[in-house]
Every structure is written in structure tokens, then in C-alpha cells.
Amino acid sequence: MSTPETPSETLTWSVDATAHRPGAKYVIALVAVGAFFFGLYRMQSPLAGILGAVIVLGSSIEAFFPIKYRLDGEGASRKVGFAETLMLWENVKRVEVSERAVRLSPLEKPTRLDAFRGVSLRFASNREAVLAKISDHVHDYVGNLERRPDSGGGSDLD
Numbered sequence: 001m002s003t004p005e006t007p008s009e010t011l012t013w014s015v016d017a018t019a020h021r022p023g024a025k026y027v028i029a030l031v032a033v034g035a036f037f038f039g040l041y042r043m044q045s046p047l048a049g050i051l052g053a054v055i056v057l058g059s060s061i062e063a064f065f066p067i068k069y070r071l072d073g074e075g076a077s078r079k080v081g082f083a084e085t086l087m088l089w090e091n092v093k094r095v096e097v098s099e100r101a102v103r104l105s106p107l108e109k110p111t112r113l114d115a116f117r118g119v120s121l122r123f124a125s126n127r128e129a130v131l132a133k134i135s136d137h138v139h140d141y142v143g144n145l146e147r148r149p150d151s152g153g154g155s156d157l158d
Contacts, residue, residue, distance in 0.1 A: 011071040011133045013124045017062040025063050032056040069121050071133045076104055078119050087119040089137040102130060104138075 018024040032053040039049030057064075061081050068079045075088040087104045094105040105118035123130055 009073060013126055014066040014068045015122045015124055016066050028060045028063050076119050085119045092138045
């Protein structure tokens, strides 16, 4: 599921995105196989089949690899597979907190671009430690941690 670790100046932890839905990996794999066969037989192209399967698996990478988070003196980072997102502390303009995650944004006001900017950090069982570490670094940039109302959607913050 999740494994919290706490070195002195660095807070690292990982989260398994499908821990609460163990069958999700199989559904995604089945959809990828379906996309492969659709491209292979319907479009009559092995390349289209491979491309379809890669797109499905690539967009669902969180289901197959743990999400690794790190808070250190430089900033906050989120790594899944080979993809890493880093948010430097000096770039944080807004912090949104929900029950399951916190989002660090470089945008001062909420916009439609929020989903594409910043970094979302899901909590393991370390919510208070994560928020304390963030408040140590962003107090100069953000007056206080904003509480985001639960929207009921499917974002990382819900």
C-alpha cells in the first residue's frame, strides 16, 4: 500500500494508487489488449494496435508503478515511472488541501490551468507531517494553507 520514510531534512513516501481497487490493473490491461486487437483487426495495422495499447498503458502508468513523493530543501517532487514533476518552493503561490492530498500551485488564483500546473501530493498516513513540512517552506509565499472544499470529482485532491 504505502510506505512512509522520514530522513532528517527530507520527507519521502510512496503511494500505490490502486491499493483500494486491486482489480483496476486487470481492467486496464484488458482495455489495452482490446485496443491492440482493435488496431490489429479493425484498422488492419499492427502499428495501430501497438500504438493503442501503449496509449492506454501510458495514460494509466500510476496503476502499475508506485507514486514516489519527496519534500526537501529544494522543493516538492512526484515521480511515477520515468516521469518526475518538481515544484520549487519559491514558485509555490497557492496551496490547496483536501482530505487525501495537497496541491502546490504556481498560480495565485484558481484557473482552468490548475490541472496542468503544479504538483499534487497524495498522503500515505502522513498528512500532518506533509503539511508541516510544506508550511516550513511556503509560509513566505502563501499566507496560510487554503482549505479546498471537496468537489466530489475525480482529481488527486478528492
